[in-house]
Amino acid sequence: MRASNGTLSSPMTSPRPAAIVERQKALAANVHPQDELRGIKEDITALLAHHKIRGICFSIALFFIFAAGLLAASAAFAADKDKPVTWKPITQALLRVDDQAVKDWNVYQENKKGDPLLLQMGNRYLLIHVHERRVFELAPAKIDHKGAELVWDSASLPSEPLASTDWLIKDVGFAYRIGIRLVAENRVLDLQLPHPMDLRYL
Numbered sequence: 001m002r003a004s005n006g007t008l009s010s011p012m013t014s015p016r017p018a019a020i021v022e023r024q025k026a027l028a029a030n031v032h033p034q035d036e037l038r039g040i041k042e043d044i045t046a047l048l049a050h051h052k053i054r055g056i057c058f059s060i061a062l063f064f065i066f067a068a069g070l071l072a073a074s075a076a077f078a079a080d081k082d083k084p085v086t087w088k089p090i091t092q093a094l095l096r097v098d099d100q101a102v103k104d105w106n107v108y109q110e111n112k113k114g115d116p117l118l119l120q121m122g123n124r125y126l127l128i129h130v131h132e133r134r135v136f137e138l139a140p141a142k143i144d145h146k147g148a149e150l151v152w153d154s155a156s157l158p159s160e161p162l163a164s165t166d167w168l169i170k171d172v173g174f175a176y177r178i179g180i181r182l183v184a185e186n187r188v189l190d191l192q193l194p195h196p197m198d199l200r201y202l
Contacts, residue, residue, distance in 0.1 A: 090193060094191070
């Protein structure tokens with residue numbers, strides 16, 4: 001466009017008042033600033049709620065998975081506990097009863113820790129829980145001999161232990177010494193187990 005004075009002018013370079021610019025922006029957005037801020041807050045709240053729900057669902061799922069695993073482990077432990085236990089003889093052990101040697105006897109262990117122990121004296125079998133300081137008398141009919149080993153079903157454990165006192169558990173250098181007095185009989189068992197028996201935790 002040519003002006004009356006002969007110069008060219010362009011509408012693109014003509015300045016527009018600031019009020020008109022702001023007004024056009026508001027019209028283009030067609031949203032009130034407070035409404036826009038409210039909308040942003042609602043979006044954030046919805047997003048947080050969504051993640052919170054997902055977190056709760058994940059926690060619940062994790063809890064049920066953990067509970068199922070715990071139940072399975074408990075069932076497996078109970079099944080293993082009810083299985084017959086194989087006992088292996090301990091060689092080079094020594095036993096004295098009332099400070100007298102015993103002719104027909106043997107001592108067995110279920111594991112290398114030496115607890116519990118199964119003491120056989122003739123036709124008598126005593127299950128010794130060293131850590132718990134308890135002695136149970138087992139029925140000979142419940143024990144099977146398989147070569148040099150014994151097999152015993154732990155489900156046949158008596159409900160009550162024998163009365164016992166004067167427990168002695170001591171490392172005497174070359175062996176571990178376990179002393180027990182059976183109250184009803186007033187007899188003292190003196191059992192010495194060779195190293196390396198792991199009785200340190202007792």
